[in-house]
Amino acid sequence: MKKILAAFLAGAVMCTSAVALAGCGGSGEKKSTESTASSSTESKAEESKASKGELHMATNAFFEPYEYYDNDKIVGIDAEIAQAICDKLGYTLVIDDMDFDSIITAVSSGKADFGMAGMTVTEERKQSIDFTDTYTNAVQVIIVKDGSDKVKNADDLEKAAIGVQMGTTGDIYVSDFKDATIERYNKGADAVLALSQGKVDAVVIDNEPAKAFVAQNEGLKILDEPFENEEYAICVAKGSDLTEKINGALKELKAEGKVDEIIKKYIKA
Numbered sequence: 352m353k354k355i356l357a358a359f360l361a362g363a364v365m366c367t368s369a370v371a372l373a374g375c376g377g378s379g380e381k382k383s384t385e386s387t388a389s390s391s392t393e394s395k396a397e398e399s400k401a402s403k404g405e406l407h408m409a410t411n412a413f414f415e416p417y418e419y420y421d422n423d424k425i426v427g428i429d430a431e432i433a434q435a436i437c438d439k440l441g442y443t444l445v446i447d448d449m450d451f452d453s454i455i456t457a458v459s460s461g462k463a464d465f466g467m468a469g470m471t472v473t474e475e476r477k478q479s480i481d482f483t484d485t486y487t488n489a490v491q492v493i494i495v496k497d498g499s500d501k502v503k504n505a506d507d508l509e510k511a512a513i514g515v516q517m518g519t520t521g522d523i524y525v526s527d528f529k530d531a532t533i534e535r536y537n538k539g540a541d542a543v544l545a546l547s548q549g550k551v552d553a554v555v556i557d558n559e560p561a562k563a564f565v566a567q568n569e570g571l572k573i574l575d576e577p578f579e580n581e582e583y584a585i586c587v588a589k590g591s592d593l594t595e596k597i598n599g600a601l602k603e604l605k606a607e608g609k610v611d612e613i614i615k616k617y618i619k620a
C-alpha cells in the first residue's frame with residue numbers, strides 16, 4: 352500500500368488546467384484577513400510585491416488545526432508560523448483564503464507570495480513551484496461512519512465511494528483506484544458532511560483535520576490503519592529568493608523551539 356502511494360505521488364499528474372482556470376478566474380479567492388486587508392483584488396499581483404512590506408500567504412482556511420476561522424480571523428499552526436516568519440523577515444502578513452486547488456496557481460503567478468496550507472511536498476508539485484524546508488509531518492487517514500462494514504481497511508477503499516478534498520494528496524491517492532467512485536469537494540468539511548449523509552463510504556484526508564472533523568461530527572471514526580507519511584512545507588514561486596529567506600527564518604524558529612511550541616499549542620499530545 353505504501354509503495355503504491357509513494358509511486359503514485361511521485362508520478363501523479365495534477366489537473367493543471369483546472370487549477371489554472373480556478374486561479375486565473377479569481378473565483379477561488381474568497382477574502383483577505385489579518386492585520387492588513389488588501390484593498391483591491393484586481394491589483395493583488397502588484398500589491399503582493401515585497402516592496403509594499405507585505406507578504407501574501409495563499410491558504411484554504413478550512414483545515415483545522417493548520418488554518419481555520421476563529422470568528423473572522425484566520426488562526427492555526429500555519430497562520431502562526433507564517434506570522435513568526437514575517438516578524439523575523441520584517442513583513443506584514445496578509446492571508447488570502449481560497450480553494451486549496453487554487454493555491455499553487457496563485458503562488459506561481461505571483462498573485463500570492465507563498466502558499467501555506469498543510470501542503471504536502473510532492474514531486475509533481477515541485478514542477479510548478481518550489482518548496483521550502485519542511486516544518487512538520489502528517490499522515491493520510493480514512494474516516495468512516497461508526498459501525499461501517501463497507502470500508503474496514505485501506506484495501507476496501509478500492510471499491511468504495513470516497514470523498515476527498517479536490518487537488519489534495521488524498522485525491523491524488525484514491526484517483527488510482529479504478530473501481531472506486533471519487534467525489535471531490537472544495538472543502539474537507541463538505542466531504543465529511545457527505546460521509547455523515549451516507550453519500551460516500553469514506554473520506555481520505557490528513558490526520559489532524561480528520562481528528563477535528565471527527566470531534567465535531569457524531570458517528571464518525573478514523574480507521575487505525577494510516578497511509579503514507581507526508582511532509583508539509585511552504586510553497587513559493589519557482590526561483591524566488593523568498594525560499595532562502597523563509598528557510599533562514601524557519602531554521603531560527605525551529606532552533607528557538609518556536610515551531611514546536613506553536614504545534615503543541617494546537618495539537619495536544
Ligand code: GLN
Binds near residue numbers: 516581
Ligand atoms: N496535505 C494535503 C495536500 O497537500 C492536504 C492539504 C489541504 O487540504 N489543505 O494535498
